[in-house]
Amino acid sequence: MTPDPATGQTAGHADEGEARGEPLLSVRDLRTYYDERSIFSRSPPVKAVDGVSFDVFEGETIGLVGESGCGKTTLGRTLLGLEEPTSGTITAEGTDVTDLSGAEAREWQQRVGMVFQDPQESLNDRQTVGQIVREPLEAHDWPTLSVAVTGVDEASVSGSGPVEDRTAGDSVPDPESADITVDVAEGGHDVTVRERLPLDRSDVTVSVDDAGRPTVSVTVEKSVAELRRDRAEALITRVGLNEEHVRRYPHQFSGGQRQRVGIARALALEPDFLVLDEPVSALDVSVQARIINLLEELQAEFGLTYLFIAHDLSVVRHIADRVAVMYLGNVVEIGPTESVFGDPAHPYTLSLLSAIPGSGSPWDGERVTLRGTPPSPRDPPDGCSFATRCPAKIRSEEFDLPEATWRALDELRVVFRTRARGDDSALDRAKGALGLDVDADAVDEAVDELLGDHSLPSEAERVVDEAAALAKGGDDREAADRLREAFGSRCDREAPDAVAVGDAESRCFRGESDYRGVSETIAARQREGER
Numbered sequence: 001m002t003p004d005p006a007t008g009q010t011a012g013h014a015d016e017g018e019a020r021g022e023p024l025l026s027v028r029d030l031r032t033y034y035d036e037r038s039i040f041s042r043s044p045p046v047k048a049v050d051g052v053s054f055d056v057f058e059g060e061t062i063g064l065v066g067e068s069g070c071g072k073t074t075l076g077r078t079l080l081g082l083e084e085p086t087s088g089t090i091t092a093e094g095t096d097v098t099d100l101s102g103a104e105a106r107e108w109q110q111r112v113g114m115v116f117q118d119p120q121e122s123l124n125d126r127q128t129v130g131q132i133v134r135e136p137l138e139a140h141d142w143p144t145l146s147v148a149v150t151g152v153d154e155a156s157v158s159g160s161g162p163v164e165d166r167t168a169g170d171s172v173p174d175p176e177s178a179d180i181t182v183d184v185a186e187g188g189h190d191v192t193v194r195e196r197l198p199l200d201r202s203d204v205t206v207s208v209d210d211a212g213r214p215t216v217s218v219t220v221e222k223s224v225a226e227l228r229r230d231r232a233e234a235l236i237t238r239v240g241l242n243e244e245h246v247r248r249y250p251h252q253f254s255g256g257q258r259q260r261v262g263i264a265r266a267l268a269l270e271p272d273f274l275v276l277d278e279p280v281s282a283l284d285v286s287v288q289a290r291i292i293n294l295l296e297e298l299q300a301e302f303g304l305t306y307l308f309i310a311h312d313l314s315v316v317r318h319i320a321d322r323v324a325v326m327y328l329g330n331v332v333e334i335g336p337t338e339s340v341f342g343d344p345a346h347p348y349t350l351s352l353l354s355a356i357p358g359s360g361s362p363w364d365g366e367r368v369t370l371r372g373t374p375p376s377p378r379d380p381p382d383g384c385s386f387a388t389r390c391p392a393k394i395r396s397e398e399f400d401l402p403e404a405t406w407r408a409l410d411e412l413r414v415v416f417r418t419r420a421r422g423d424d425s426a427l428d429r430a431k432g433a434l435g436l437d438v439d440a441d442a443v444d445e446a447v448d449e450l451l452g453d454h455s456l457p458s459e460a461e462r463v464v465d466e467a468a469a470l471a472k473g474g475d476d477r478e479a480a481d482r483l484r485e486a487f488g489s490r491c492d493r494e495a496p497d498a499v500a501v502g503d504a505e506s507r508c509f510r511g512e513s514d515y516r517g518v519s520e521t522i523a524a525r526q527r528e529g530e531r
């Protein structure tokens with residue numbers, strides 16, 4: 001099923017969306033490239049996030065997994081406005097937050113937060129814990145207390161202390177979200193203070209001048225500094241530390257306690273959405289469980305939405321409602337945790353799960369080990385980004401070859417591509433143009449090492465010889481292209497769109513009904529290898 005280009009959603013996904021309500025965030029075709037080109041360096045940009053689309057629904061936890069360097073942190077930072085995207089949109093309540101500036105950008109910054117992997121590095125050791133948690137409050141001039149007046153059609157509000165003045169006709173804050181609500185009843189008034197503020201009813205003095213349209217004067221007796229201090233203390237105790245910890249320094253704490261401080265700081269401005277970047281990876285297993293429990297409690301209490309970045313799939317399985325699997329800058333599979341673990345739709349997901357004993361995955365074949373390393377994000381392959389390592393790659397019908405021979409041909413192409421990217425290739429091309437021999441032995445060795453044990457049909461052998469000759473002439477890229485033309489398949493030419501597979505979405509052609517599925521293909525190839 002092809003996604004609807006207008007929404008990026010497949011029909012299956014849209015139904016899911018209806019059940020979950022409006023997304024908190026809709027990410028569409030997001031790209032974040034790090035361009036380090038200067039007069040000294042001409043290397044192409046790092047495509048850290050390269051065309052990501054997904055929705056985040058209120059109150060859910062999305063686990064984001066994938067090997068080191070695939071772009072998880074960059075994606076998280078871009079969602080929070082900490083990295084500027086190269087293109088694409090991130091929509092929250094109808095507004096593209098990548099376009100915000102000034103006060104609107106600051107407002108967005110208040111709604112989101114981040115917890116970092118290494119609390120040792122992310123906390124300033126020269127500040128006390130109290131100062132660390134107060135810092136975002138100070139940076140955002142917190143608080144500005146909003147006042148809602150109920151019981152009359154129109155009222156003016158005047159304030160002293162951190163109270164927002166509002167003249168009649170300004171938009172009325174919703175009593176549900178206002179900090180202070182004054183219910184003007186005949187001959188009196190009732191005042192309520194929003195529960196989470198470090199304020200009591202007794203800290204607020206209200207008088208109502210009821211001549212015609214009422215004027216409500218609100219005075220908050222606590223100073224801004226007191227309110228900040230009290231808010232920081234409340235957060236510090238809420239995350240499981242105690243009041244005497246407020247004046248201590250991060251180095252006086254254990255790793256778990258430091259992570260609690262990081263969480264308190266991230267919660268300071270009452271965000272809706274937190275990116276948790278490997279929040280427990282640096283901690284001992286017993287401490288991990290306690291921090292995860294804390295995160296779950298806070299989510300339920302404050303209605304938080306999490307993007308939980310992790311290497312450890314068993315942690316993700318425990319905490320996430322949905323899992324997004326990232327490979328080389330893109331989300332290659334996303335779906336409910338149970339479906340992704342129970343029936344992985346993308347070959348990369350299957351390879352990750354096959355590596356964890358007891359993952360609960362029904363995969364009972366051998367561990368699926370991937371060949372080589374991921375391609376450089378500066379030069380991702382054309383077509384499917386996973387094609388260079390894919391154990392379920394669709395093969396060209398031009399030749400009938402054993403899977404091991406196809407793999408050897410793919411590897412040879414990776415060798416030529418890697419050489420083409422290397423610093424030597426310009427020199428090699430110059431040498432080639434002058435008719436000098438380029439690294440001819442290295443090319444012959446690579447061909448021999450990879451294909452020496454395979455017998456190729458004469459037509460295939462001719463193509464390999466041509467490619468080797470191109471490489472020896474310094475044209476490594478041409479050599480790689482020649483192999484791709486002859487031996488490549490759809491996977492080398494076209495980038496797959498997301499298709500619905502069961503409850504999940506996968507960027508793999510094998511999700512289309514014309515192809516054999518991922519697990520059957522890999523199982524059959526493993527059996528073929530055994531023979």
Ligand SMILES: Nc1ncnc2c1ncn2[C@@H]1O[C@H](COP(=O)(O)OP(=O)(O)OP(=O)(O)O)[C@@H](O)[C@H]1O
Binds near residue numbers: 067071074
């Ligand atoms: N500030 C930067 N400037 C240039 N390149 C960067 C920068 N930050 C990250 N990268 C590169 O972008 C790619 C994605 O990095 P990122 O840290 O987002 O991946 P990751 O999946 O979070 O990795 P890890 O699991 O190791 O934290 C990597 O190739 C990385 O080297």
